Amino acid sequence: MTQLSPILSTNIEKAVNCLRQSDTVCILTGAGISAESGIPTFRDKQTGLWENYRAEDLANAGAFERDPNLVWSWYQWRRNLVKDKQPNPAHHALARWQQAWQQQNKAELTLITQNVDDLHEQAGSIATHLHGHLWKNRCSKCDAIYDMPIDYTDAQLIHCPHCQGFIRPDIVWFGEGLPVDEWLHAKLSARTCQVFITIGTSSIVYPAAGLVDLAKYSPYQAKIIEINPNPTDNPMVDIQIQAKAGEALPQLVNQLLSE
Known part of the structure; x- marks a missing residue:
């Protein structure tokens, strides 16, 4: 102690x-x-492949609309970064x-x-x-919960089985309620x-x-x-x-x- x-x-x-x-x-x-x-907190400097990005510029709906692959890849990276934390x-x-x-x-x-x-x-x-929850996901289009297993080492975008929209992390992004x-x-x-x-x-x-x-x-x-x-x-x-x-x-x- x-x-x-x-x-x-x-x-x-x-x-x-x-x-x-x-x-x-x-x-x-x-x-x-x-x-x-x-x-890491959002205030910490990004590292590795993401050092030229600010977290605030990636964690928002506008960024996902413009480049869903970029944002999804970043979240997959973050998940792998924290998956073994206790x-x-x-x-x-x-x-x-x-x-x-x-x-x-x-x-x-x-x-x-x-x-x-x-x-x-x-x-x-x-x-x-x-x-929100880092380990949960939902559809960016119809908002349906996506509870299928996900390989967090794979940065490939996933389509919603209901509407074919892109799956996003179930996290409250900047600008969202x-x-x-x-x-x-x-x-x-x-x-x-x-x-x-x-x-x-x-x-x-x-x-x-x-x-x-x-x-x-x-x-x-x-x-x-x-x-x-x-x-x-x-x-x-x-x-x-x-x-x-x-x-x-x-x-x-x-x-x-x-x-």
């Missing part, structure tokens, strides 16, 4: 005391938690926390993620994905929680970043806890834990579940 500084230990203890007095908790995770498992201590701590509270009927913990990987699920969590049901669930969870925790997110990508506002200005006036090695300095944050999630969360969860 990583030894944390006195100030971090104090802030974790504050967070634990706050959580022990709460019946509803909502957690939002971002790219930072997956980066600790070796998954959950880190932060993912496992969240899963243990969620499962323990469910078994004890102690409190409600909702996990919302901006990440498209499945590391939360691999660790055993139930998570709501706001930005969030999935309705998932977004409604996230907003309801934020509005009704007593504690809202952001983990590994810069809180600048909207509309997901607006969940902090919903939680803070709800009738419950949720306490906001931020876990991030690079603090956002958001004035709405009540408890700031300046550390990597993989270092802070195991200790937080150990203390919280040891009562």
